[in-house]
Amino acid sequence: MADPLQKVAPGSALRIPAVAYNAFVDAALDYRGRARTVASEPPFKDTRNGIVYVRNDCGEDQARFAVLGLDDLVITPADNLLEFKNRVVLSGVIPELRHRGRFGILAEPLGIDRTGLAYVLGICPAKITIPDDAQAGPERARFADIAEDETAHLTVQSGGAAEVLWLDEADPELPEGEDDTRWAVVRLGIAPTVFPIKLEQTGGGNGSASGPATWTYTLRDFYTEAVLLEATDPTAEPHQWRRPAVGGMSAATFGLAHYTHDGRLALSWINETVEQEAC
Numbered sequence: 001m002a003d004p005l006q007k008v009a010p011g012s013a014l015r016i017p018a019v020a021y022n023a024f025v026d027a028a029l030d031y032r033g034r035a036r037t038v039a040s041e042p043p044f045k046d047t048r049n050g051i052v053y054v055r056n057d058c059g060e061d062q063a064r065f066a067v068l069g070l071d072d073l074v075i076t077p078a079d080n081l082l083e084f085k086n087r088v089v090l091s092g093v094i095p096e097l098r099h100r101g102r103f104g105i106l107a108e109p110l111g112i113d114r115t116g117l118a119y120v121l122g123i124c125p126a127k128i129t130i131p132d133d134a135q136a137g138p139e140r141a142r143f144a145d146i147a148e149d150e151t152a153h154l155t156v157q158s159g160g161a162a163e164v165l166w167l168d169e170a171d172p173e174l175p176e177g178e179d180d181t182r183w184a185v186v187r188l189g190i191a192p193t194v195f196p197i198k199l200e201q202t203g204g205g206n207g208s209a210s211g212p213a214t215w216t217y218t219l220r221d222f223y224t225e226a227v228l229l230e231a232t233d234p235t236a237e238p239h240q241w242r243r244p245a246v247g248g249m250s251a252a253t254f255g256l257a258h259y260t261h262d263g264r265l266a267l268s269w270i271n272e273t274v275e276q277e278a279c
Helices: 019-041 080-084
Strands: 051-056 067-073 089-091 103-106 115-119 122-130 142-148 152-158 162-167 180-188 195-203 216-221 227-232 253-261 265-272
Touching: 051 067, 051 103, 067 142, 067 152, 080 216, 089 103, 122 142, 122 162, 195 227, 216 265, 227 265
Parallel strands: 051 089, 122 152
Antiparallel strands: 051 115, 067 089, 067 103, 103 115, 122 180, 142 152, 142 162, 162 180, 195 216, 195 253, 216 227, 253 265
């Protein structure tokens, strides 16, 4: 028996058996059903891992590789559930302290209120500024994060969410006393929870049999030696250090720190030690 779905040769008379016609109808019905399903549940449209959509809510145009703080969702499940499922869109704003570790680097220029792509995880180019007071030099610039109120670059700092993998050579014509801004390659999304910090005792006393120590410190970046905080009491909020109620304590030189949820630097531990007299 001849195949009812056999192709017709050029010039031959067209005769469509009922079996073939019904197969065409079944195929058309199947296509229509799948088209309706696709229309109601669009395929996932986000890009590869590490890149998301960001809307420029900074109030001014932003160049490629600008650094934007990441805020609320632009499209929530309550607004449009299907769009929320298919595309994450975050509001991008001028960075504040609360955006430490919560930023994106634009993969394309972005006009006001326009939506585009931004790196949030993985390796990408970035502009990084090394503060002029980073006395240890750029060769020890290991981490970076947002610079407050600045979209043009990241800034070198302890515990940053961007690990510096490569740093360009310095501008030979850079005036003395100015911050050093260079191209870099960074790895985003690796912020350490706790990181080392240097302490310089700048005030207070070592305590006695009738009262606690009152040492205060200047806090410096462990790698670059840039000043992070001055006249810091490690027992005051938001710091976590606790001293004995009485007794002498030798001043600290080293500590561990973290950043709070609102971007404040907090000491977790310092190496103050109890002073003991020889027996």
